[in-house]
Amino acid sequence: MSKPLIQLIDIRKKFQSGKITYEVLKGINLEVYMGDFLAIMGPSGGGKSTLLNILGLLDRPDSGLYLFEGREVNTFSEKELSRLRNQKIGFIFQAFHLIPWATALENTLLPALYGGEITKEKIQRAHELLEKLGLGDKKNHKPAELSGGQQQRVAIARALINNPTLLLADEPTGNLDSQSSEEVIKIFENLNKEGLTIIMVTHEREIAQRAKKIKFLKDGKFIED
């Protein structure tokens, strides 16, 4: 078997709330390979988002080893982390987090702003992505003029603009009705078929079952099934 894209070894994370310190992640071990589609389930407050933040290089673990493409993340500078987030990782959030004053097209192009120049190719790609995601006629609409499902599809286009290796999604269907949820998970399936590695947090069993693999996070640890 080839080397994993992501390898977590005994990852731990504590939070302090007033005087109380509590451990949210109590030794996480995980291997994710290129082309994987992993769903993470678990009770609320179980540490799923915390784990995703660490995976997405938005937060650092207190201890443990995180290897991204075989390199130890701990040794990376802030700048390298920014670059990795920009080039290798796409984020999908429950609340979409689109910029309200920018159009769908502009929102899609935002990561390109930080990846050097907004080239003609990037703009072309943004158009293609939006068309592919069924938003061809919504390119110049502001987020407020779009439905939840449409907003999440803009967010997907944004996550894909820089051609990432890994897609991280935290409750991507959490704010959507069942029809929009179906659309989004279908897109995920297709992207995975095209070779994109996906890690998705969800608490909906039907959604999780569409992934290739499901893991349960409870009390800061994966439950081995």
Add this chain to the structure above:
Amino acid sequence: MNTLKLKLLLGGILHKKLRLFLSVLGIIIGVSALFLMNTFGEAAKKKTLKEIETFGPDILMILPGQVRVSAGRAIQTEQRTTLKMEDAQALEKIYGIKALSPLFSGTGTARYSFKTITTMLNGVNESYIFLRKFSLIEGRNFLKGEITGYKKVAILGYKVKKELFGEESAEGKVILINKLPFVVIGVLSPIGIDASNQDQDDQILVPITTSMSSLFNADYLSGIYVAVENPSLIPQIERNIEELLLKRHRVSPSNIDFKIIKAEDIFKFRLEASKLFTTLVQSISILCLLVGSLGVTAIMLLSVNERKKEIGLRLAIGASRRGVLLQFLLESILITFVGGLVGLLIGGLLSIILLPLLKYPWVFPFKPIIVSSALTVFFGLISGVYPAYKASQIDPAILLKGL
């Protein structure tokens, strides 16, 4: 493509226009005030310097009675009749005096073909025009014989000529001054308001002799203008004049009944006042800018707080903390800069309107523009530092929290 980049970078400030406007209001007021006041300061200085030049550093003015120089104007506190024609004649013997002219001022009416106006009637001699550095646009100066011969001839101020004659030539025409016929022999070029605060275009010059006998029947002078050969001799000449007049009037120095006024005396105060005024207003404007930039800081902090998610998102998708810092710094500078620009425009517009209205000379406000611009960018930077720092410290992990 570049506009897209700009929009994605700075679009956040432009979409709340009212708030943007409110946040820059202080800057706008500060900059326009700063600009206006700087321009006024410059103009006032220029005006005063020009007046000194026209009044002349070589001129002395002797006024009867006690005279106070106040607020840059020579004000006679009481009219006195102590200065006589013989005093003027006696002064001619003082060494260093190039020329002098007695002056008798009164008001009167002038009439020409159904038009009657009221104006200043100044009795002077043939030296007066040179002494005051007036020039003629029409006709000629008084002849010595016209002064000694009590002739009824007149030189009109520019405005008087315009009012009585319009575009028509005045030379050789007969006008009625206080009902007596005078022949117009000349017209003065436009002069404006002089250091004695009188509109020199609104006057008629007549021979001093005619003025004192036929027009006003007076045996005293309103003043004597003296021109010296060399301005550096003024202190000496001033002393000599004082000595001579004290002796002639038989008064002690403590009861002095005349005053000698130099250009310096009149303008010293005004230069100082305008300097003080400028400093004061500049300080106020800078204070205003400071308050304005505090306003920008407050608005930017509010904006950073509101746009936490946007900032977190930018960080999550690859913006560096430095990039976010620069973005918000740029936003503050842009806001203040726009405010500064509007302020400059308003200040400039007000100067264009107000300067001529107050009869100030026009100055190209080069220095004010530089000063105001530099200060705004500086204050923009200051006002942006803290909010930008705050923005750069936002934790992108908040994106996955809550909601």
